[in-house]
Amino acid sequence: MAEDEERSGPDGTVPGGARAYRTEELAEAAGIPVRTLRFYRERKLLPPPRREGRIAWYDEHHLARLRTITALLERGHTLGGIAELTAAFENGRDLGQLGALLGLSTTTGGLDWTEETPVRLTPEALADYFEGEVTPENLAASLELGYLATDGDEIVHVSRRLLDVSSALVREGVPLAAVLEAGRRVREHADAMARLFGELVATHLSADGADPAAAVDRLRPLAKSVVEAELSMAMDRLLRGDQAEPAA
Structure with missing residues (x-):
């Protein structure tokens, strides 16, 4: 046992610096009981661990x-549904079927009301964008965020800009899971900014009888310019190490 621990590194790493977990360590990191982890493994919800003698190592x-x-x-999914999702992905089932298993919409409805340019991709092309990162976890997150949809046998990414930025970040070494989580957080702030701008328009421009939705759409470039300028200045402050609020 001591020999196995030494081969795996004193801090639980394996050659190359990747973190390795024993069964108890993995359960603790995931916040679940060991018996639950073993149950998932028995249900084949987890890939087999790497074994050194009697020790199971996870990553x-x-x-x-x-x-x-x-x-x-x-979110209300059952273990049976999750197992089917995992099996479907690993057996190469198409994206539309995977989305249906998750209970998520995989249609492209609503893409006509956007300034973004959708991108149609084959599964192989999607894998080329994110080589080694197209996992069941990342696929589920992308579907839930609405980044991916399907149209027949084609995959549709809702935004060329988001697709290019995401793949560029992955090429720079940022894990796709981290990119998607950042996207989720950015969306929360973007929604708040859109509501703020919408309230501004409704409060000050609706008195003359103008359609609020039409006014928001007409003035959208102004809102985008404000956000872009503020983000640029925020990045400047970050680079200077100056996180103080600007004076009013």
Whole structure:
């Protein structure tokens, strides 16, 4: 046992610096009981661990899978449905079927009301954009965020700009899971800014009888310019190490 620990590194790493977990360590990191982890493994919800003698070693992919299982359970999915999703992905089932298993919309309805340019992709092309990062976890997150939809046999990414930025970040070494989580957080702030601008228009421009939706759409470039300028200045402050609020 001591020999196995030494081969895996004193801090639980394996050659190359990747984090490795024993069963108890993985369960603790995922916030679940060990018996639950073993149950998931028996149900084949987890890929087999790497074994050294009698010791089972898990990695970050196992941890990500456990966190995804927990998140899907919290959203009302069953273990049977999650198992079917995992099997479907690993057996190469098409994206539309995977979305249906998740209970998520996989139609392109609503894409006509956007300034973004959708991108149609084959599954192979999507894999080329994010080589090694197209996992069940990332696929589920992308579907839930609405970044991906399907139209027949084609995959549709809702935004050329988001697709290019996401793939560029992955090429720079940022894990796709982290990119998607950042996207989720950015969306929360973007929604808040859109509501703020909408309230501004409704309060000050609706008195003359103008259609609020039409006014928002007409003045959209102004809102985008404000956000872009403020973000640019925020990045300047970040680079200077100056996080103080600007004076009024």
